[in-house]
Amino acid sequence: MxxxxxxxxxxxxxxxxxxxxxxxxxxxxxxxxxxxxxxxxxxxxxxxxxxxxxxxxxxxxxGHDDVPSDLRSKVMGRIELIQAGEVVSEASVRDQAAREQAQREQAAGAAGSGSAAACADGDAGDARPEAARAE
Known part of the structure; x- marks a missing residue:
């Protein structure tokens, strides 16, 4: 531009x-x-x-949610792979994110604070309309 x-x-x-x-x-x-x-x-x-x-x-x-300390390096690494012409499939990114989320939840233990508050009504992790999530 x-x-x-x-x-x-x-x-x-x-x-x-x-x-x-x-x-x-x-x-x-x-x-x-x-x-x-x-x-x-x-x-x-x-x-x-x-x-x-x-x-x-x-x-x-x-702003109150903790961001993983290595997030920036992971994002920059993926950007560099894409800029280098390597294929980074959306599915592999989603799978990796799901594995990391499961590890964080497991590490949080049974206390399960559930502090990931949504900005608006609904689930912050899923921006689809409620009817679509119910499917």
Missing amino acids: SCGDPHDKDCSEVLDHLYEYLDREMPAGESEKFQVHIDECSPCLATYGLEQAVKKLVKRCC
């Missing part, structure tokens, strides 16, 4: 690293360049605003 205006940072580079910027995981010098670009580029500013809103919503709805 490019807005057509000249910038020190290309729009596609800004958008590729937007979450690093949002999460403040970017070195200070790079962060300043991103801020300048976002201030100058209305399409990137709009995307930034949308992603920032999504991040706030996720934090509000799920």
Whole structure:
């Protein structure tokens, strides 16, 4: 993506690293360049605003749930495999996620706090309408 205006940072580079910027995981010098670009580029500013809103919503709805410490490395590893042209089937990702969820639940033990609260009414783990889940 490019807005057509000249910038020190290309729009596609800004958008590729937007979450690093949002999460403040970017070195200070790079962060300043991103801020300048976002201030100058209305399409990137709009995307930034949308992603920032999504991040706030996720934090509000799920911020109290513990995130596995190795989640980032797993996600980045899968992204790298896909970028390298390797096939990562959706089924294998789902199967791996199900195994890991079962391990976490087993580790939680019989106490079963059930603290994975849904953001809205319904089950946060399944976004399908209730009728579809009942099938």
